[in-house]
Amino acid sequence: MNDQSLKEGLKITKSRLRLLSEIIFLLIFSFMFWQGNIQAWALFWVVGIAVSLVFSRLYCGWVCPIGTFMRLQSWIYDKLNLRRYSVSSSAFITVLRLLFVAAFFAGMYAVRGLGWQLNIIMILVGAGLISSFFLSEDFWHRVCPHGTVLYVSTSPSKFSMNLDEDICTGCGLCEKTCPSGAITSREDSEIRKINNNECLTCHDCEKVCPVDAISYSS
Numbered sequence: 001m002n003d004q005s006l007k008e009g010l011k012i013t014k015s016r017l018r019l020l021s022e023i024i025f026l027l028i029f030s031f032m033f034w035q036g037n038i039q040a041w042a043l044f045w046v047v048g049i050a051v052s053l054v055f056s057r058l059y060c061g062w063v064c065p066i067g068t069f070m071r072l073q074s075w076i077y078d079k080l081n082l083r084r085y086s087v088s089s090s091a092f093i094t095v096l097r098l099l100f101v102a103a104f105f106a107g108m109y110a111v112r113g114l115g116w117q118l119n120i121i122m123i124l125v126g127a128g129l130i131s132s133f134f135l136s137e138d139f140w141h142r143v144c145p146h147g148t149v150l151y152v153s154t155s156p157s158k159f160s161m162n163l164d165e166d167i168c169t170g171c172g173l174c175e176k177t178c179p180s181g182a183i184t185s186r187e188d189s190e191i192r193k194i195n196n197n198e199c200l201t202c203h204d205c206e207k208v209c210p211v212d213a214i215s216y217s218s
Helices: 003-034 038-055 058-063 065-079 090-112 120-134 137-143 145-153 173-177 204-208
Strands: 160-163 183-185 192-194 214-217
Touching: 003 038, 003 058, 003 065, 003 204, 038 058, 038 120, 038 145, 058 065, 058 145, 065 120, 065 137, 090 120, 090 137, 090 145, 120 137, 137 145, 160 192, 160 204, 173 183, 173 204, 204 214
Parallel strands: none
Antiparallel strands: 160 214, 183 192
8 A cells, every 4th residue: 555545544534533523422412412411511611621732622623513513514505505604804703702702601600600590502502503504614613602712722732733835735625625714825825824723623624635735743
């Protein structure tokens, strides 16, 4: 087996492992919901934050049930050739991100401190799914309050998706396939760059890169 065949095999393996991970955690989430114990999912949030300190946002790309639902939605929209609105204003996204985080922690305080009967987790699931019916998938990935916490916690991460600029041809396939808008072109060339704070570590970019310029490494 030559090096290229080995690389393609590894890409397929990673893709299958990610799908398996998403299915397993979606089943766990569904079981918790069925048992009326969905609040226990917050434990996965905490673990996801701890993991992100070293391994980046694996929770978003491999665990999050909202992300799994959105991935299915995007697949359906692509198959039906349906289009959704995109939000390009970074300033607007930043304002929404701050507002959503403030609302998230206010909701947590209302539940824990004031005893309000609010299901924060299902509110987030509902908000994410409703928004993705009309807005492109990257919108929710950028304003999700838990994603915003991970945006900060992943900064010291040792492992992340890395793009070799010496190999990149500037074809743009990685940017088109990125579900979070984490890949953009440099100002002075068509060579791409990855914002690892926004990156979901889903490996979609690595899978489509024709020259194997992207890898998950330290």
